[in-house]
Amino acid sequence: MNVVVVANFDSMSAEVAKMVFAQIVRKPDSVLGLATGSTPLGVYSLLAEYHARGTDFSRLTTFNLDEYVGLAPDHPQSYHWYMRENFFSKVNIKPDRIFIPNGMAEDLEAECLRYDELIKQAGGIDLQLLGIGSNGHIGFNEPGTEFGTTTHIVDLAESTIRDNARFFESIDQVPTRALSMGIKSIMQAKEVILMASGGSKADAVCAAVKGPVTTAVPASVLQLHPCVTFVVDQAAASRL
Ligand code: GLP
Numbered sequence: 001m002n003v004v005v006v007a008n009f010d011s012m013s014a015e016v017a018k019m020v021f022a023q024i025v026r027k028p029d030s031v032l033g034l035a036t037g038s039t040p041l042g043v044y045s046l047l048a049e050y051h052a053r054g055t056d057f058s059r060l061t062t063f064n065l066d067e068y069v070g071l072a073p074d075h076p077q078s079y080h081w082y083m084r085e086n087f088f089s090k091v092n093i094k095p096d097r098i099f100i101p102n103g104m105a106e107d108l109e110a111e112c113l114r115y116d117e118l119i120k121q122a123g124g125i126d127l128q129l130l131g132i133g134s135n136g137h138i139g140f141n142e143p144g145t146e147f148g149t150t151t152h153i154v155d156l157a158e159s160t161i162r163d164n165a166r167f168f169e170s171i172d173q174v175p176t177r178a179l180s181m182g183i184k185s186i187m188q189a190k191e192v193i194l195m196a197s198g199g200s201k202a203d204a205v206c207a208a209v210k211g212p213v214t215t216a217v218p219a220s221v222l223q224l225h226p227c228v229t230f231v232v233d234q235a236a237a238s239r240l
Contacts, residue, residue: 001222002229003209005237009197012233013042016129016195019229021050023127023191029059031119033128033181034087035139036064036079039195040129041086048090057091061122063115065130065139065186067103069153069177077167078103101151101179112151112179119185128189132196135159136204136217140180143216149182183221192228194219196236205232206239 006012020043023030034040051057064079073080080100088098099118105111119125130138135157137143142157156164156176165171186192196205208219209230215221222228232240 001209001225003237003240004229004231005240006231006233008233008235009042012195012197012231013046015231016040016043016193017046017050019193019231020047020127020129021055024055024057024060027126028056029061030126031061031063031122031124033125033186033189034062034064034083035129035131035195036066036082037131039131039197043129043195044087044090048087051091057093060093061097062093062099063119063122063125063181064100066154066178066180067101068175069103069108069179070175072104101181103175103179108153108179112153115151115179115181116185119181125185125189126191128186128192130186130192130194130219132194132201132204132208132219133160134163134200134204136207136219138183138186138194138219138222140178141183141186141218143218145183145215145218147183147187147215147221150185151179151181154178154180183218187221187225190227192222192225194222194228194230196230196232198233199235199238201232201236202239205230205236209240 067079071078140154161174168174207217213220
């Protein structure tokens with residue numbers, strides 16, 4: 001595992017955007033795994049700048065990690081909306097090469113199977129971006145998630161609902177379930193980059209990097225991945 005410690009949010013974003021850019025240069029038809037949350041926002045805006053300066057994104061395929069159950073794509077807190085607002089509307093990825101789990105599917109189990117099949121058909125994920133929850137979750141794989149999981153339906157942890165309540169008018173409006181790529185899906189990516197910024201992530205980063213590999217801290221499984229880089233700012237690295 002490589003751990004790169006940088007000064008702050010902006011340098012974390014610049015470092016990760018550069019790594020994604022390098023991946024696109026090396027393999028223009030890469031399959032990227034994308035994350036949401038506040039952490040990757042700087043990366044998306046820098047990638048949009050790369051595009052504005054001429055980088056072609058048209059051969060990429062993208063798979064998002066997760067989506068809330070019950071939020072339609074036009075709901076401002078859905079991850080469909082987030083991705084369109086913050087990234088897809090600013091680059092030239094083909095709409096039919098963009099994949100996000102459908103949290104409105106009538107048959108959620110079938111949607112999970114369909115999503116895994118789509119990843120397989122695309123040849124697997126070349127580079128997976130991750131944030132980390134304050135409880136160590138990756139995607140929406142909460143503590144206790146088995147390492148063998150593929151895309152699945154998740155009951156969100158209380159702490160995650162609380163963390164994410166800031167984006168909703170009230171905590172009652174935060175969905176309690178989500179669809180998420182599983183731990184196995186993430187571990188099958190050829191390369192993984194986990195980003196973290198701020199002191200609220202320091203315990204989770206420390207447990208993920210230095211603690212035992214345990215389902216109690218989902219991100220700790222990344223210690224077993226052959227090609228993973230943590231790009232963390234000084235505040236998030238403060239317990240390392
Ligand atoms: C959500 C997302 C995760 C993300 C985490 C951290 O729960 N499902 O993919 O990593 O939040 O979010 P933030 O980056 O806003 O701290």
